[in-house]
Amino acid sequence: MIWLILSLMLTQERALTENPMILAGPGILRPFYPPSESEKEIKVEAFELQQHAVTNAEFLKFVMEKPKWRRDKVSPLFVDSTYLSLWESPTRLGKQISPKQPVVFVSWFAAKAYCESIGARLPTHFEWELAAAASEAQADSRSDMTWRQKILDWYGKPAPERLPNVMGNKPNFWGLYDLHGLIWEWVQDFNSILLSSDSREAGKLDQAKFCGAGAIGASETDDYPSFMRLGFLSSLEAAYTTKTLGFRCAKDRMKGK
Amino acid sequence: MKINRYSVSMALCASLVGCNSHPNELRSTGGSELGAKMAAPVGEPIQAVLTQAPDVPPAITRKSPAKVVVEIEVKEVTMPISEGVNYTFWTFGGKVPGEFIRVRQGDTVEFHLQNHPDNKMPHNIDLHAVTGPGGGATSTFTAPGHQTQFTFKALNQGLYVYHCATAPVGMHIANGMYGLILVEPPEGLKPVDREYYVMQGDFYTVGKYREKGLQPFDMQKAIEENATYVLFNGSEGSMVGEKALPAKVGETIRLFVGNGGPNLVSSFHVIGEIFDKVYPEGGSHYQENVQTTLIPSGGAAIVEFRLEVPGTYIIVDHSIFRTFNKGALGMLKATGDEVTAIYSGKEVDDVYLGDKAASGSGKAVAKATAEMKSGTLTLESQIAAGEALFKGTCSTCHMETGLGVPSVFPPLAKSDFLMNDKARSIGVVLNGLSGAVTVNGTKFNSVMPPMSQLNDDEIANILTYVRNSWGNKGTAVTAAEVTAVRASSKRPPGAAE
Numbered sequence: 001m002i003w004l005i006l007s008l009m010l011t012q013e014r015a016l017t018e019n020p021m022i023l024a025g026p027g028i029l030r031p032f033y034p035p036s037e038s039e040k041e042i043k044v045e046a047f048e049l050q051q052h053a054v055t056n057a058e059f060l061k062f063v064m065e066k067p068k069w070r071r072d073k074v075s076p077l078f079v080d081s082t083y084l085s086l087w088e089s090p091t092r093l094g095k096q097i098s099p100k101q102p103v104v105f106v107s108w109f110a111a112k113a114y115c116e117s118i119g120a121r122l123p124t125h126f127e128w129e130l131a132a133a134a135s136e137a138q139a140d141s142r143s144d145m146t147w148r149q150k151i152l153d154w155y156g157k158p159a160p161e162r163l164p165n166v167m168g169n170k171p172n173f174w175g176l177y178d179l180h181g182l183i184w185e186w187v188q189d190f191n192s193i194l195l196s197s198d199s200r201e202a203g204k205l206d207q208a209k210f211c212g213a214g215a216i217g218a219s220e221t222d223d224y225p226s227f228m229r230l231g232f233l234s235s236l237e238a239a240y241t242t243k244t245l246g247f248r249c250a251k252d253r254m255k256g257k
Numbered sequence: 258m259k260i261n262r263y264s265v266s267m268a269l270c271a272s273l274v275g276c277n278s279h280p281n282e283l284r285s286t287g288g289s290e291l292g293a294k295m296a297a298p299v300g301e302p303i304q305a306v307l308t309q310a311p312d313v314p315p316a317i318t319r320k321s322p323a324k325v326v327v328e329i330e331v332k333e334v335t336m337p338i339s340e341g342v343n344y345t346f347w348t349f350g351g352k353v354p355g356e357f358i359r360v361r362q363g364d365t366v367e368f369h370l371q372n373h374p375d376n377k378m379p380h381n382i383d384l385h386a387v388t389g390p391g392g393g394a395t396s397t398f399t400a401p402g403h404q405t406q407f408t409f410k411a412l413n414q415g416l417y418v419y420h421c422a423t424a425p426v427g428m429h430i431a432n433g434m435y436g437l438i439l440v441e442p443p444e445g446l447k448p449v450d451r452e453y454y455v456m457q458g459d460f461y462t463v464g465k466y467r468e469k470g471l472q473p474f475d476m477q478k479a480i481e482e483n484a485t486y487v488l489f490n491g492s493e494g495s496m497v498g499e500k501a502l503p504a505k506v507g508e509t510i511r512l513f514v515g516n517g518g519p520n521l522v523s524s525f526h527v528i529g530e531i532f533d534k535v536y537p538e539g540g541s542h543y544q545e546n547v548q549t550t551l552i553p554s555g556g557a558a559i560v561e562f563r564l565e566v567p568g569t570y571i572i573v574d575h576s577i578f579r580t581f582n583k584g585a586l587g588m589l590k591a592t593g594d595e596v597t598a599i600y601s602g603k604e605v606d607d608v609y610l611g612d613k614a615a616s617g618s619g620k621a622v623a624k625a626t627a628e629m630k631s632g633t634l635t636l637e638s639q640i641a642a643g644e645a646l647f648k649g650t651c652s653t654c655h656m657e658t659g660l661g662v663p664s665v666f667p668p669l670a671k672s673d674f675l676m677n678d679k680a681r682s683i684g685v686v687l688n689g690l691s692g693a694v695t696v697n698g699t700k701f702n703s704v705m706p707p708m709s710q711l712n713d714d715e716i717a718n719i720l721t722y723v724r725n726s727w728g729n730k731g732t733a734v735t736a737a738e739v740t741a742v743r744a745s746s747k748r749p750p751g752a753a754e
Contacts, residue, residue: 149475156432157333231425235379241402243402
């Protein structure tokens, strides 16, 4: 038992040395779809987010330690058929894959399990959006049209044949890398962002999915990058995996930091 | 109780199916109109034939409704939007506009939407031909590397737009995610000689019109509805020159015209034709003898016309700056014999000075004529007279700037074709020119009519002006040189000698 706990702590320690947690926030977020009339502004508490997206190397280690997440052993309830499909084998990356590329073709279930294995969790949508609102120089750059257009340009392009390695771009205001321009990232509450807290308003779930309905209830109607992330996230199911979707882990702020 | 009601409705269903397989009952629609449209599909499911613009799938000859399977793959691809300008389009089927779908009223359509694994965005489809929430959008919201399916009954006949309706809708449409679906009436459309698919769309790029390189989508311009390009079939020159829509005199042409938007409505017009019939907004009734028809964004129209005389018919958005400055130009080329009783060609082209006789341009021509007679003609007088004449006749196509219209009318400014061969240039003005020529490395394939109705001194002045303007530097052309070419060359039949 003691051995187990020790080894678990070691694993956590190692993972977080390679991809350390960086402090972000606190901050105020004006969400694209405010959850309610009184929540046009959301206060996001300070939290910690991994410096870069989880890499192939990091995820391979996890799979070796938790074989039930190998692509040949995982339950089909938790992943779809393309899970980790870029890898040469269930336990080897192969020559086509760089260990420093972000891991993609991972499901929400797999991402969640990974984060739990290092004593962390997935960031919430609001946490992720707050971290991603920062440019290199500013904590909130969303009103900067040039910056916004740059992000939009990336969304406009199809996925490259080969994804770049992590940390190829400069870090943002908080010291976080590649929140834009590399991959999409899972968040903890990806499937509830468009849901109203009142389950009787069943129709609300579909709001952003089509046409004019998407404009109802939106506040920052010209913040297209956030809008597109919402669109992307709401097209997913927890077992889905795609070529440009990875993740990074978060933690509540450690006391005393 | 509940179970009972269910079984009753099942029984009704079964009897309906029975009715439709009974030939005598078919003639009367029986019950409600909806009931008739709800007839069950007959036979094995059919894979729909899908085509890319300007082609249209063959007319449906079936006499009964069927189950039709439509599969469309969404692909995000980088393609030319104009010469030397690339754009990343989001497409239904790899091209803009999306593939043309043709079904029959009453068909049951099983729709499959596939989102290619290399795509970065989720997509869906809203077909205006669908009766139901979101036009299918709610049922086809598809993540990259996934596919979805839904089924609808084509209840209403007509020509309908389909488009992607994923957030942000405007951007998905602006990137080219639209196409047309035709729901034919049960009796089919009246046969015509040719059918084509033309769809307009407006595009917003960060760079200016024709600024070279890969141009990203400009959100701000899109919000301001300040289009960089207004195009037919997704790229500038998609139906120009060798890609002009072919046709023959005596044929009846049907165009299925859609407008994807996202913002602009189209004043759809074909220069030199009157639409014999227009089904405005893609609906069931037609208007006759229409010059220009308005096609809303997210709307369509069917236009039909019989070609009476040969020539190149220019397809435009008659909100006309879009044609000359944003790319909304296509061509339909009708070949066949001239019918001069309908259209004579140019019969008279004399100088008409009107009240300009005493003004600058008229004076220039008069001065050159006087100098010519007295044998004191200077290069400057020739250029001044040539300019006045050029503006009257030549600038319509070659533009006052001498730059022509890209892909359509060749430039004269710094033109190698013009400057390399003086005698040839005299011949072109006198005898016209048709067929492919290469000017400054670019191919042109259009028609210049002979200008032999102009006097030798007029042609000499025009060419002297052209050879000494917009950066061109050349010797004067004399009336004697023109006379010599006129004597040694043949004019096409019908041209003035």
